[in-house]
Amino acid sequence: EAQVTQNPRYLITVTGKKLTVTCSQNMNHEYMSWYRQDPGLGLRQIYYSMNVEVTDKGDVPEGYKVSRKEKRNFPLILESPSPNQTSLYFCASSPIAGVQTGELFFGEGSRLTVL
């Protein structure tokens, strides 16, 4: 089954404790992206990657890191999480043609709480 898989789905952590949210897609998509969803703000892009070893900042990259060593994986790293990073996070992927037309495939989300 074609899918974007995120782990963990739910996480409660404390300020300053490094964490990684993994994202993996099995559709051989070139493009991958991370979003955060906050009430009343819609989706805001954190980082995106057009292909392996190519990453770029989105609208809200502060406090986050990403890497794209393999085509299928695009982990989101919070080196020192803070309470303002409490949010619902989504990973998305698309073939390049889909990026140009805006059709993205989303994971089911990771709800992160930072105490």
Added chain:
Amino acid sequence: AQSVAQPEDQVNVAEGNPLTVKCTYSVSGNPYLFWYVQYPNRGLQFLLKYITGDNLVKGSYGFEAEFNKSQTSFHLKKPSALVSDSALYFCAVRDVTGDSNYQLIWGAGTKLIIKP
């Protein structure tokens, strides 16, 4: 500044009645327009898009959307609502002029509640 507005936080509709979820945008040029749906505890799913051509586009689950260039709107519609249509709906726009890096500009979302 480029933006997408979904003026209603919540829309309530009785099952069987027509529904409309509103979206207006402020983007230069001729944008691509999209609707996504998010069911509870799920990721977003693509519903439909407008790129060019007929102003009325049809998508998944019986939804359609009407592009109105003069009003810069892209309202989502369905002739007869189902309880299973209850979800969070997002409008998104991609600016195809300039260097947008393929980014989508998202609305804040509208919660659609269909009552039996």
